[in-house]
Amino acid sequence: MNLHSPTAPESRSFVRSRVFTTDHRALAILYLLLGLAAVILGTLLSLVMRIHRVWPGFAFPFYGVPRPEDYLALVTMHGTLMIFFVLTVVPQSAFPNLVLPAQIGATRMAFPRLNAAAFWITAASLLVLLAAFFVPQGAPISGWTSYPPLSALAAAGPGQGAGMDLWLVSITLFCVASVAASINFLVTIVTGRCTGMTWTRLPLTVWSWLVSSALTVLAFSVLLAAAVLLLADRHFGTSFFLPGGEVINGLAIRPGSGSPMLWLHLFWFFGHPEVYISILPGMGLATSILANFTRRPVPAYRLMVAATLLIGLLGLGVWGHHIFVTGMNPYAGTAFGLTTMAIAVPSSAEVLTWLVMVLRDRAQPVTPLLFTLGFISFFIAGGLTGPVLAQPALDSYLHNTFFVVAHFHLVMAMAGVFSVFAGIYYWYPLLTGRRMNEKLGHAHFWISLIAAYGTFFPMHFAGLAGEPRHYAQLSGPVTSFPSLIPVERGITSSALLLAAAQILFLINLVWSARRGALAGENPWRATTLEWAPFSHPMVMGQPYAYCAGNNPDFLPQWQETSPRPDFDSSVTGKFPHDRGAKEC
Amino acid sequence: MNWLPPNGALHGVALDRLLNWNLAAIFWLFIAAQFLLIVGLLRSWSRSHPSGAGRFLLVADYALLTALIGLYAWMAVTGQHLWAARREAHASAQSVQVEVTGVQFQWYFRYPGPDGIYGATRPGLVNAPAGNPLGLDPEDPQSRDDIVSAMLVLPANRPIDLRLRSLDVIHGFFIPGMRLKQDTIPGMLGHLQFTPTTPGDYPILCSQVCGLGHARMQARLRVVSQQDYERWLAAREQATLASANPEPASETETGGRP
Numbered sequence: 001m002n003l004h005s006p007t008a009p010e011s012r013s014f015v016r017s018r019v020f021t022t023d024h025r026a027l028a029i030l031y032l033l034l035g036l037a038a039v040i041l042g043t044l045l046s047l048v049m050r051i052h053r054v055w056p057g058f059a060f061p062f063y064g065v066p067r068p069e070d071y072l073a074l075v076t077m078h079g080t081l082m083i084f085f086v087l088t089v090v091p092q093s094a095f096p097n098l099v100l101p102a103q104i105g106a107t108r109m110a111f112p113r114l115n116a117a118a119f120w121i122t123a124a125s126l127l128v129l130l131a132a133f134f135v136p137q138g139a140p141i142s143g144w145t146s147y148p149p150l151s152a153l154a155a156a157g158p159g160q161g162a163g164m165d166l167w168l169v170s171i172t173l174f175c176v177a178s179v180a181a182s183i184n185f186l187v188t189i190v191t192g193r194c195t196g197m198t199w200t201r202l203p204l205t206v207w208s209w210l211v212s213s214a215l216t217v218l219a220f221s222v223l224l225a226a227a228v229l230l231l232a233d234r235h236f237g238t239s240f241f242l243p244g245g246e247v248i249n250g251l252a253i254r255p256g257s258g259s260p261m262l263w264l265h266l267f268w269f270f271g272h273p274e275v276y277i278s279i280l281p282g283m284g285l286a287t288s289i290l291a292n293f294t295r296r297p298v299p300a301y302r303l304m305v306a307a308t309l310l311i312g313l314l315g316l317g318v319w320g321h322h323i324f325v326t327g328m329n330p331y332a333g334t335a336f337g338l339t340t341m342a343i344a345v346p347s348s349a350e351v352l353t354w355l356v357m358v359l360r361d362r363a364q365p366v367t368p369l370l371f372t373l374g375f376i377s378f379f380i381a382g383g384l385t386g387p388v389l390a391q392p393a394l395d396s397y398l399h400n401t402f403f404v405v406a407h408f409h410l411v412m413a414m415a416g417v418f419s420v421f422a423g424i425y426y427w428y429p430l431l432t433g434r435r436m437n438e439k440l441g442h443a444h445f446w447i448s449l450i451a452a453y454g455t456f457f458p459m460h461f462a463g464l465a466g467e468p469r470h471y472a473q474l475s476g477p478v479t480s481f482p483s484l485i486p487v488e489r490g491i492t493s494s495a496l497l498l499a500a501a502q503i504l505f506l507i508n509l510v511w512s513a514r515r516g517a518l519a520g521e522n523p524w525r526a527t528t529l530e531w532a533p534f535s536h537p538m539v540m541g542q543p544y545a546y547c548a549g550n551n552p553d554f555l556p557q558w559q560e561t562s563p564r565p566d567f568d569s570s571v572t573g574k575f576p577h578d579r580g581a582k583e584c
Numbered sequence: 585m586n587w588l589p590p591n592g593a594l595h596g597v598a599l600d601r602l603l604n605w606n607l608a609a610i611f612w613l614f615i616a617a618q619f620l621l622i623v624g625l626l627r628s629w630s631r632s633h634p635s636g637a638g639r640f641l642l643v644a645d646y647a648l649l650t651a652l653i654g655l656y657a658w659m660a661v662t663g664q665h666l667w668a669a670r671r672e673a674h675a676s677a678q679s680v681q682v683e684v685t686g687v688q689f690q691w692y693f694r695y696p697g698p699d700g701i702y703g704a705t706r707p708g709l710v711n712a713p714a715g716n717p718l719g720l721d722p723e724d725p726q727s728r729d730d731i732v733s734a735m736l737v738l739p740a741n742r743p744i745d746l747r748l749r750s751l752d753v754i755h756g757f758f759i760p761g762m763r764l765k766q767d768t769i770p771g772m773l774g775h776l777q778f779t780p781t782t783p784g785d786y787p788i789l790c791s792q793v794c795g796l797g798h799a800r801m802q803a804r805l806r807v808v809s810q811q812d813y814e815r816w817l818a819a820r821e822q823a824t825l826a827s828a829n830p831e832p833a834s835e836t837e838t839g840g841r842p
Contacts, residue, residue: 259771
């Protein structure tokens with residue numbers, strides 16, 4: 001497939017060129033705007049939850065005092081918005097549209113129209129989801145995991161009627177869009193690489209998207225099937241997830257012969273790879289940014305590729321650790337515990353390589369680097385509780401407590417969002433020709449870092465004290481957690497600060513588009529092809545040919561002749577990464 | 585500082601020990617890693633040239649990776665050891681039998697009564713306002729002596745075998761003080777074994793979101809001495825038989841809604 005012919009210049013209206021377009025860069029901007037809208041709304045929902053937990057009597061303007069079902073609707077919508085429309089859409093849809101074709105030396109995607117269709121289906125999916133707020137009884141209350149029978153029967157609670165239907169339709173659409181987009185990315189990576197762009201010359205971001213796209217196709221197909229089956233249970237009289245003998249609200253429900261366990265397995269077969277879908281692109285980006293700003297090659301390129309592939313592979317076999325406490329066969333608990341422990345090994349290899357890169361050379365403390373360090377910090381903080389939760393014996397105490405909330409908010413949400421920030425600060429010049437303001441960026445980073453730890457670290461203690469998730473109130477009929485009230489207040493204050501700090505980012509985003517320092521060509525003096533001044537059909541060397549202390553201290557992949565022959569792999573015939581690392 | 589609630593179960597001692605050394609290990613790894621990140625960041629502000637310690641760092645990298653793999657393996661072995669001890673043994677024949685049923689938004693505890701057998705239940709007979717929240721079938725003689733309680737009362741130092749079920753949606757049966765958690769899943773019978781050791785009251789929570797009353801779905805476990813347990817059980821048995829025998833029809837009258 002020829003993905004290298006220059007596109008014919010056309011004079012088209014703004015709407016045709018920026019909105020109804022098949023141009024991947026324009027689609028990237030649309031995806032970023034969609035993600036921005038979702039993250040703003042998702043954050044506001046979480047603030048309502050946080051405030052309600054510590055000041056239960058507080059009446060919100062235009063909203064009043066949240067009822068218990070309102071709190072659960074907020075939980076559901078917050079989780080759904082953040083996981084699907086922020087942590088999937090931005091790293092796995094917006095960023096590849098922005099730079100993936102350029103990074104492999106292609107000028108367009110393999111299936112531009114499929115790619116555009118994926119965005120519009122995603123946008124429709126978001127609108128359908130938000131519509132759930134406005135139907136009678138409001139949004140669904142069963143959490144983003146939507147376990148049946150709660151999610152299968154309208155009688156099971158408010159929001160489980162029309163709201164739940166809209167949620168399922170939204171997820172169905174999202175699955176179709178994600179699978180379509182990922183097939184496009186996979187085919188583009190496999191067939192669209194330019195001359196000389198061998199597999200070992202791919203930037204690590206591309207390797208990440210290769211693995212995360214493969215995971216998306218596998219995982220979202222399964223979720224798609226599960227969502228369709230659940231819709232069938234709700235409306236067509238099937239009972240895939242409904243057992244016999246159900247009594248809801250004092251009413252006996254029609255007998256069925258299914259089991260909710262089927263949903264748990266199907267959902268988490270999607271749900272766990274989803275974690276890697278949203279974090280793998282960030283991992284690849286972190287390695288690239290560290291190489292860029294320490295001006296040294298990645299010390300173990302092939303190890304990083306192997307770790308990425310291994311995480312993807314193992315990630316498909318660990319879903320059972322989400323359902324340790326369902327009373328499943330203890331040998332299944334053992335098996336899933338061991339596979340989960342195994343996935344800590346490639347993850348640790350990546351973390352240790354980043355630490356080597358951080359310590360080996362003096363890094364330039366620019367904003368994208370700071371956010372990358374923040375990403376690593378959260379990835380470690382949240383990742384370390386992984387091997388604890390991987391033990392079914394310990395999970396039988398910690399499951400569904402705030403300890404788990406702390407775990408995934410650090411390793412998935414905060415690490416994911418910080419890598420998204422790193423990507424936006426890093427690639428902003430590609431979008432606007434200008435750099436984002438460094439002072440605002442530094443302030444944004446430091447306040448966010450401290451406030452994020454202040455928000456999520458104390459949740460470990462609430463979890464150890466036994467506080468379950470999804471509780472609208474701290475005190476119930478039998479138990480209360482009086483010792484946790486100061487902790488909870490601190491968490492809420494921190495969350496408010498964390499949200500407020502994002503105003504700095506929004507100001508920077510808008511202000512820098514007009515007033516930011518002009519970036520010029522290749523402002524970070526990077527080596528990967530998205531920074532090439534022209535679309536270049538030929539690649540001569542490794543993706544991270546940096547050489548600290550020399551002048552010039554880098555050799556871009558698009559430069560054909562090298563002043564330093566040791567960079568030139570075509571002369572030596574060896575793997576250039578190892579060679580570059582030794583020579584520097 | 586110990587955040588865990590006081591433990592009252594036999595296996596909780598081993599679980600707390602395992603959890604505590606795991607938490608200590610990851611806490612120091614966390615501190616060490618964050619310290620290295622801060623060192624890296626401080627160096628980025630300094631003007632000194634790189635030290636050229638790349639080779640040393642790479643060797644340290646692989647050594648650390650090996651050490652971490654050892655740590656994860658040790659965590660897996662000790663964790664699986666406890667898991668196997670907890671789960672791979674059959675319930676002792678002397679176990680006290682109690683059935684736990686999760687219903688939106690209430691926990692019910694059924695004791696099989698003097699015959700030691702849980703009687704039949706029928707979904708159509710479920711009627712909490714009429715005093716039959718579990719749908720006990722009054723025509724089944726084995727049901728008549730079944731005791732249904734809103735509080736879980738258990739004797740200390742005897743093995744317990746809980747049978748877990750749910751009438752409607754998935755609930756999470758969670759007793760933090762007993763270090764116990766297992767979902768109750770409609771259509772399935774679960775089992776959970778443990779031995780309470782310390783008399784006292786322990787909150788029972790719901791750990792799986794089950795609807796609008798999820799946060800209120802709580803009950804109490806009271807662990808008492810063997811004598812107190814027998815006294816309580818005898819009183820409940822008498823009360824149950826007294827209420828069941830004079831007017832056995834009272835439960836069917838209002839039961840059996842479609």
